[in-house]
Amino acid sequence: MTRRVIVVGGGAIGLTSSTLLARSGYRVVLLEEKKIFSGASGVNLGILSLPLGVLDGFSIDYVEKALSLHNSFSREYGYSLLPSSIVVPLRYLRTILGEVLRAISSIHRLGVRFRRIENLGLSLVASSTFLIDPGEYRDTLRRRLDEAGVEVLEGVAAEEIRVEEKRVTSIETSSGEELEADIVVVAAGPWTPKLLESIDVKLDLEPIKGYTIVASTSTPIDYVIGVDPIFIRPHQHRRDIILIGGYKIKSKLDTSIVEEHIEEMLSRAEKIGIVVDKVLEVKVGLRPCLDKPITTILGAKNLVVSTGHCRHGMMLAPLAAVEVVELVKKITKSL
Numbered sequence: 001m002t003r004r005v006i007v008v009g010g011g012a013i014g015l016t017s018s019t020l021l022a023r024s025g026y027r028v029v030l031l032e033e034k035k036i037f038s039g040a041s042g043v044n045l046g047i048l049s050l051p052l053g054v055l056d057g058f059s060i061d062y063v064e065k066a067l068s069l070h071n072s073f074s075r076e077y078g079y080s081l082l083p084s085s086i087v088v089p090l091r092y093l094r095t096i097l098g099e100v101l102r103a104i105s106s107i108h109r110l111g112v113r114f115r116r117i118e119n120l121g122l123s124l125v126a127s128s129t130f131l132i133d134p135g136e137y138r139d140t141l142r143r144r145l146d147e148a149g150v151e152v153l154e155g156v157a158a159e160e161i162r163v164e165e166k167r168v169t170s171i172e173t174s175s176g177e178e179l180e181a182d183i184v185v186v187a188a189g190p191w192t193p194k195l196l197e198s199i200d201v202k203l204d205l206e207p208i209k210g211y212t213i214v215a216s217t218s219t220p221i222d223y224v225i226g227v228d229p230i231f232i233r234p235h236q237h238r239r240d241i242i243l244i245g246g247y248k249i250k251s252k253l254d255t256s257i258v259e260e261h262i263e264e265m266l267s268r269a270e271k272i273g274i275v276v277d278k279v280l281e282v283k284v285g286l287r288p289c290l291d292k293p294i295t296t297i298l299g300a301k302n303l304v305v306s307t308g309h310c311r312h313g314m315m316l317a318p319l320a321a322v323e324v325v326e327l328v329k330k331i332t333k334s335l
């Protein structure tokens with residue numbers, strides 16, 4: 001019997017999970033309140049970095065597994081994965097020295113070396129970093145999703161999770177429908193706690209606001225420059241365009257663009273010799289941050305929650321989706 005899975009949230013985690021679930025033989029309905037990738041997944045810098053993941057406390061094996069999955073997904077689905085490096089000018093290194101020292105035990109596996117870089121001076125250069133274009137990731141997975149027959153409902157929010165005898169029976173939607181489900185996956189990014197409130201589950205998730213500024217430049221770069229809290233990367237396909245992104249501000253669910261933040265980011269870029277000719281676009285997003293990301297059964301026997309990937313959700317999406325499928329299969333056996 002084909003089981004029906006409802007996935008809530010069309011960000012990187014929900015989209016990838018839906019695709020893999022459909023390819024594993026499930027009947028999948030994906031509910032997205034706005035548009036696919038309208039949250040952080042459509043805003044981020046697309047940096048997939050082993051050293052950054054390790055600096056943020058993930059084990060090297062875990063991040064290597066995530067990168068290796070991206071490698072096979074990119075070939076199978078057809079999105080481009082550019083090998084790159086992260087360059088941290090030594091004069092900025094002291095701001096992240098504590099984290100660097102913590103990661104030093106695995107430094108030999110991170111491909112770290114020192115090099116003199118034009119304009120930046122002596123810098124720490126770490127390889128094992130890749131770049132994707134989140135828009136391209138969305139489009140290629142979306143095609144696979146449609147091929148696999150996933151029913152995508154955009155503009156429809158999950159408003160309430162209905163539970164009977166510790167099992168989810170259905171999802172009530174903003175269009176007034178009650179959708180029955182054998183299994184539900186919630187991947188609603190920073191909005192996950194709000195939805196889980198309907199079944200009295202408390203999740204201490206902190207949304208952290210960040211921006212991506214798309215700009216034209218006359219100082220093209222071939223690598224990622226890390227001057228926390230901002231990172232500057234080259235465009236996936238155009239040398240005259242850079243993306244300046246990052247910034248961290250606790251913001252609840254507020255997504256307003258604060259002009260001062262943008263000016264501060266541009267001035268940081270300018271200080272390290274990056275010339276911004278014209279700001280083409282400013283995007284804002286909320287990183288869903290927990291102490292550690294979770295992909296787990298929570299609140300009911302047939303409810304999987306996957307969120308909390310904070311500033312690494314694009315890198316970890318394929319791995320989170322594989323974990324979601326494993327849990328859904330485990331639940332299926334018990335139905």
Ligand SMILES: Cc1cc2nc3c(=O)[nH]c(=O)nc-3n(C[C@H](O)[C@H](O)[C@H](O)COP(=O)(O)OP(=O)(O)OC[C@H]3O[C@@H](n4cnc5c(N)ncnc54)[C@H](O)[C@@H]3O)c2cc1C
Nearest residue numbers: 009011012013033039041044047158189210312313314315
């Ligand atoms: C500026 C910035 C730069 C970043 N850079 C990187 C980077 O370089 N590399 C990296 O790996 N990560 C990066 N990230 C982090 C990454 O973008 C996130 O971790 C990831 O996108 C989170 O994906 P998600 O699917 O969990 O959430 P989201 O992308 O937020 O998706 C959740 C979706 O759920 C929908 N939704 C919410 N509530 C409901 C509901 N009730 N019913 C239906 N739908 C609902 C929302 O509309 C949204 O589309 C960055 C983030 C930001 C903000």
